[in-house]
Amino acid sequence: MNDQVFTRWQGKPLDEVIYECRELLEDIDYPTVRRWRDAGGKVVGHFQVYFPEEIVHAAGMLPFKVRGAPLEATQATSRFGSYLCSILKTSLELVLSERIKLDMFVTHPICDAARNLAAIWGRNFSYPCQILYLPQNANSSHSAQYLHDEYNRLKQDIEALADRPITDDDLRHSLQVFNENRSLLRQLYHIKRETPWLLPADEAYALMAVGGFIPREEHNALLHYTLPLIEKRDMKQQDKIRIVFEGGFCEQPPLDLIRMMSRSTYVVDDDFMIGMRWILDDIPTGGNPLRNLAEAYLENSSYSPVQHDLRKPKEKMLMERIKNANAGAAVITAAKMCEPGLEEQVTYVRTLDKTGIPYFVSEFEENMTSFDHLEIQLETFVENLLFN
Amino acid sequence: MTKKILDDGIVGRGNRDGARLFREWFSSLGDVAEQERNAAYVFVMGSMAEVLRTFDIPTVFPEINSLQTAVRRVAHEYLNEAEDYGYSPDICGYVKADVAVQLRNGQHPMGRIPKPSIAVLTNACNTYIKWAEIWERMFDIPIFTLDVPGTRTAGGQTWQGDPHFENDRRYVAAQIKELISQCETLTGQKFDIDKLREVLGHTNTMNQGWQRVLDLNQSHPSLFNALTDGTVYLGVTNGFKGTAVGAQYFTDLVEEMEYKAEHGIGTLTDEKYRLIFVGVPCYPIFRRFNEMFTEWGGTFVNSTYLWFASGGTNRGFEYDLNRPLESLAEGVLISVRDAMDSMFYQDRILVDMIEEFGVDGIVYHPIKSCRTVSTGLADNRRSVMSNYDIATLFIESDMMDRRVVSEAQLKNRIDAFFEGLASRKHKAAMAG
Numbered sequence: 017m018n019d020q021v022f023t024r025w026q027g028k029p030l031d032e033v034i035y036e037c038r039e040l041l042e043d044i045d046y047p048t049v050r051r052w053r054d055a056g057g058k059v060v061g062h063f064q065v066y067f068p069e070e071i072v073h074a075a076g077m078l079p080f081k082v083r084g085a086p087l088e089a090t091q092a093t094s095r096f097g098s099y100l101c102s103i104l105k106t107s108l109e110l111v112l113s114e115r116i117k118l119d120m121f122v123t124h125p126i127c128d129a130a131r132n133l134a135a136i137w138g139r140n141f142s143y144p145c146q147i148l149y150l151p152q153n154a155n156s157s158h159s160a161q162y163l164h165d166e167y168n169r170l171k172q173d174i175e176a177l178a179d180r181p182i183t184d185d186d187l188r189h190s191l192q193v194f195n196e197n198r199s200l201l202r203q204l205y206h207i208k209r210e211t212p213w214l215l216p217a218d219e220a221y222a223l224m225a226v227g228g229f230i231p232r233e234e235h236n237a238l239l240h241y242t243l244p245l246i247e248k249r250d251m252k253q254q255d256k257i258r259i260v261f262e263g264g265f266c267e268q269p270p271l272d273l274i275r276m277m278s279r280s281t282y283v284v285d286d287d288f289m290i291g292m293r294w295i296l297d298d299i300p301t302g303g304n305p306l307r308n309l310a311e312a313y314l315e316n317s318s319y320s321p322v323q324h325d326l327r328k329p330k331e332k333m334l335m336e337r338i339k340n341a342n343a344g345a346a347v348i349t350a351a352k353m354c355e356p357g358l359e360e361q362v363t364y365v366r367t368l369d370k371t372g373i374p375y376f377v378s379e380f381e382e383n384m385t386s387f388d389h390l391e392i393q394l395e396t397f398v399e400n401l402l403f404n
Numbered sequence: 405m406t407k408k409i410l411d412d413g414i415v416g417r418g419n420r421d422g423a424r425l426f427r428e429w430f431s432s433l434g435d436v437a438e439q440e441r442n443a444a445y446v447f448v449m450g451s452m453a454e455v456l457r458t459f460d461i462p463t464v465f466p467e468i469n470s471l472q473t474a475v476r477r478v479a480h481e482y483l484n485e486a487e488d489y490g491y492s493p494d495i496c497g498y499v500k501a502d503v504a505v506q507l508r509n510g511q512h513p514m515g516r517i518p519k520p521s522i523a524v525l526t527n528a529c530n531t532y533i534k535w536a537e538i539w540e541r542m543f544d545i546p547i548f549t550l551d552v553p554g555t556r557t558a559g560g561q562t563w564q565g566d567p568h569f570e571n572d573r574r575y576v577a578a579q580i581k582e583l584i585s586q587c588e589t590l591t592g593q594k595f596d597i598d599k600l601r602e603v604l605g606h607t608n609t610m611n612q613g614w615q616r617v618l619d620l621n622q623s624h625p626s627l628f629n630a631l632t633d634g635t636v637y638l639g640v641t642n643g644f645k646g647t648a649v650g651a652q653y654f655t656d657l658v659e660e661m662e663y664k665a666e667h668g669i670g671t672l673t674d675e676k677y678r679l680i681f682v683g684v685p686c687y688p689i690f691r692r693f694n695e696m697f698t699e700w701g702g703t704f705v706n707s708t709y710l711w712f713a714s715g716g717t718n719r720g721f722e723y724d725l726n727r728p729l730e731s732l733a734e735g736v737l738i739s740v741r742d743a744m745d746s747m748f749y750q751d752r753i754l755v756d757m758i759e760e761f762g763v764d765g766i767v768y769h770p771i772k773s774c775r776t777v778s779t780g781l782a783d784n785r786r787s788v789m790s791n792y793d794i795a796t797l798f799i800e801s802d803m804m805d806r807r808v809v810s811e812a813q814l815k816n817r818i819d820a821f822f823e824g825l826a827s828r829k830h831k832a833a834m835a836g
Contacts, residue, residue, distance in 0.1 A: 094782060094786070095782055095783040095786065096779065096780075096782055096783070097770040097778045097779065097781055097782050097800060098770075098772070098800055099494070099772040099775070099778070099800075100775065100779060104779070125527060125530060125554070126530070127530050127775070128529060128530045128531055128774070128775035128776035128779065129775040129776075129779045131530070131554075131748065131776070132747075132748055132775075132776075132779035132780040134556070134557060134558075134748070135558060135748040135749050135780050135783075135784075136779075136780050136783045138557060138558045139558070139751065139783055139784075139786075139787045140783070144557065145557060145558075146556045146557040146560075147554065147555075147556050147557070148556075149551075149553040149554065149556070151551050151575075152527040152533060152549055152551045153527075153549045153550065153551035153579060155549075156551070156575075156578060156579050156582055157578065157582070158574065158575050158578035158579065159551075159575075161574075161575075162551075162553075162571065162572075162574075162575035165568075165571035165575075166553070166571070169556075169568055169571070321534075322530070324533045324537070324549055326540075326547065329537075329540075329541075330537075331541075350492075352494070353494050355494070355495050355496065355530075355531065355534070355775060356530070356534055358491075358492040358494060358495050359491070359492075359495055359499070359534045359538075360534075361490070361492070362489070362490040362491055363537075363538075363541065365490060366490070
C-alpha cells in the first residue's frame with residue numbers, strides 16, 4: 017500500500033490544513049479508510065482505548081480506531097439495551113450502515129459494556145471479532161510475559177488475515193514509525209502546555225485525532241509539516257485560565273464542545289484519545305519487539321480509569337497531570353452512562369477538594385449539538401476564578 | 405406418600421437449610437466485625453475462597469450484602485446516601501449500596517459487615533475493579549486483582565495442552581502464588597498445601613453437586629424454580645465454598661432433587677410453561693416479580709444467573725488433589741472464563757437447552773445497574789430467535805433501584821408474553 021489516502025492538506029497554509037483535518041474528522045463516511053480499501057488494503061478496527069497498532073501495521077494493514085461518531089444509531093439501537101453510552105451504539109452503527117468496512121474487529125475489556133462488543137460484533141459479521149485481554153493485574157511479576165504471549169496470539173491471528181508472516185524486522189520498522197508518531201504528538205502537547213495561545217484545543221485535537229484513521233506515516237508527515245508552522249504563528253497570549261480536561265479517554269466530546277472550551281480557557285493538557293499517547297517514550301527496537309511493546313504498555317505508560325495499576329492511583333495521576341501542565345483548574349467530565357468515568361469523578365472531585373484546586377464537573381455525549389447552557393456554566397466558573 | 409416425604413424432611417430441605425445457613429453466615433460476619441478480625445472482600449465470580457479458607461480468612465461478598473438491601477426493600481436508602489456522597493444514578497447499584505454500608509460503619513439489615521483487611525477480585529466484571537479501588541482509598545488495604553483471561557472469540561475456548569490455554573494458565577498460576585504470598589503476609593501464617601487439598605476436596609463435592617442439581621431440573625415437572633429456589637442454593641455455593649458444611653449441603657440437595665425427580669414432585673407452581681431466565685433478578689420486587697410468571701403457570705427451569713453468579717462452578721470442575729496448585733489455576737481459569745461466557749456468549753448454549761430442558765420461552769431481563777450482563781442481551785435475543793422458533797420476552801428494570809422498576813409495565817409485558825405462549829400451545833395442539 018503506497019497510495020496516500022489523505023492529501024488535501026499538502027502544501028496549504030496552516031489554517032487550511034487544520035480546516036481539512038476538521039473536515040476529515042467530522043466526515044462520518046471515513047473517506048480515508050474507504051480509499052485504503054479501494055486500493056486493496058485491509059482494515060483492522062480496534063475499539064478504544066489502547067491497542068498495539070504496530071502489530072497490524074507490521075502486517076501492512078490499516079489499524080482503524082473505532083471511536084464512535086456523531087450519527088444516529090438507527091440500526092444499532094435494536095442490538096443494545098437502554099442505559100448505555102453512545103459510543104457503543106454509534107461504533108456498531110458505522111459498520112451496520114456500511115460507512116466503514118472492516119476485515120477484523122478487536123475490542124478490549126476496558127469496561128463492562130465494551131467487553132460485550134466482540135460477541136455482539138461476532139453475531140453480526142462474518143469476519144474475525146475478538147477480545148484482546150490487556151492485563152488488568154499490571155502488578156503481577158508475570159504480566160509482561162502474559163502480555164507478550166497475548167500479543168503473539170494476536171499476531172498469529174493478524175498473520176492469518178494478512179496471509180503473510182510478520183517478522184521481527186517488520187515489527188521493528190513499525191515500532192520506529194509509531195515512535196516517531198508519539199514523539200510528534202509529544203511535541204504537539206508541548207506546544208499546548210507551553211504556548212497554548214498558539215494552538216487552541218480543538219485545533220490540537222483535530223491534528224491528533226485524524227491519526228486514528230490514516231496510515232501513521234501520513235500522520236507523521238502531517239505533523240512534521242504543521243508543527244513548525246504552529247510555532248511560527250503570530251498569536252497573542254490572552255488572560256485565560258489554564259485547565260486540564262479529564263474524561264475523554266474513550267467516547268469523545270464533540271469537536272464543537274472542545275472549541276467552546278477553547279473560547280474561555282487554555283486546555284493545557286487532557287486525556288483525549290489517550291490511547292494514541294498511552295506509551296510515554298520511545299519503545300526500544302532492539303531485542304524482542306513484542307516483549308518491548310508489552311513492557312512499554314505496563315511500565316512506561318499513561319493512565320486512564322479503565323486500566324488498573326496499583327502504582328498509578330488515578331487521583332494521584334490527575335494531580336501530576338495538573339501540576340506538570342501548570343494548570344490552575346480542572347474540567348472533570350464523563351461521557352453519559354460511562355461507568356468508569358462516572359466512578360472516577362467522585363475520587364477526582366474529592367481529591368481536588370482536598371487540594372483546593374478549582375474544578376468544573378460535567379457530562380457530555382458525542383451526539384450533543386447544543387452547548388449554550390454548558391458554555392454559560394463554564395464561563396461563570398471561569399469568571400469566578402478570574403475575579404475572585 | 406406426601407406425608408411421609410414431609411416427615412422425612414427431604415422435600416424443601418434445601419431451602420430451609422439454605423436460609424438457616426445464610427442467617428448463620430451473616431451472624432458470623434457480625435462476630436468478625438465485633439472482634440475486628442481479618443476479613444476478605446470478594447466477589448461471586450472468582451472469590452478465591454479456596455485460597456482464603458486455607459488461611460482461615462472469612463469471606464465477605466459485598467454483592468450479596470447489596471442485593472439483600474434490595475430484597476429487604478431498603479436499597480433506596482443506601483442508594484440515596486451514596487448518591488449524596490457523589491456517585492451517579494447511572495452506575496452500579498451494588499457499588500452504591502456498599503458505599504453506603506461502609507459510610508454507616510458496616511450497618512446492614514442482616515447485621516454488621518466487617519471492614520476489609522484485603523480485597524480479592526477478578527476481572528470477570530470491570531466494576532469489581534472500580535469497586536475495589538474505592539475500598540483501597542477508604543481503608544488503605546491491599547487489593548489483589550486476579551486477572552483471568554476470558555474467551556477471545558465466540559466458540560474459541562482453548563483447553564489443556566493448547567499453547568494459548570497454557571499461556572493463560574501460567575499467568576493465573578503465577579498470580580495465585582502471589583495471592584498466597586500476600587495472604588501469608590496478612591495473616592502471619594505459612595501456606596499449608598494439605599489444608600488447600602482439604603478445601604479443594606469440599607469444593608469438588610459442591611461443584612459436582614451444583615452441576616447435578618442444575619441438570620436434574622430437566623425433569624418434568626421442574627424440581628426447583630431457578631429464579632427463587634436457585635438463588636437460595638446460589639447463596640450457599642458462594643458463602644460456603646470449600647467448607648464441609650457446604651459440601652454436606654450439596655450432598656443433601658442432590659439427594660432431595662433426585663428424590664423429587666423419582667417421585668415426580670415439582671415446585672409449588674402448577675407447571676404449564678417452562679422458561680429460562682437470562683439476566684439478573686429484579687430484587688426490589690423479588691417475590692412479586694416471580695409471581696407475575698408463576699400466576700400463569702410459568703416456572704424457571706434454568707437461568708444464566710445461576711451460572712455466572714456461581715463463578716462458573718456449574719461446570720462442575722473437579723480439582724486434581726494430587727497437584728492442587730496447578731489444578732486450582734486450571735479450575736479458576738476454566739470456571740471464571742465460563743462465568744464470563746455465560747454473560748457474553750450464551751446464545752449457543754441457550755439454543756441447545758431449549759430441547760434438553762423442554763423450554764417454552766426465554767425471558768431476557770437486562771438491568772440498568774449491570775452493563776456486563778445486560779449490554780449484549782438484545783443482540784443475543786435476535787441471534788437466538790434467528791436460530792430457533794422460540795418465544796422470548798425482553799423486559800428491563802433493575803436489580804437494586806426501584807426508581808427503574810415499573811411493576812405495572814412489567815406485568816403488561818409479561819401477561820402479553822403468556823397470552824402469546826398460550827396461543828402457540830393452542831396452535832401446536834390444533835396442528836397435531
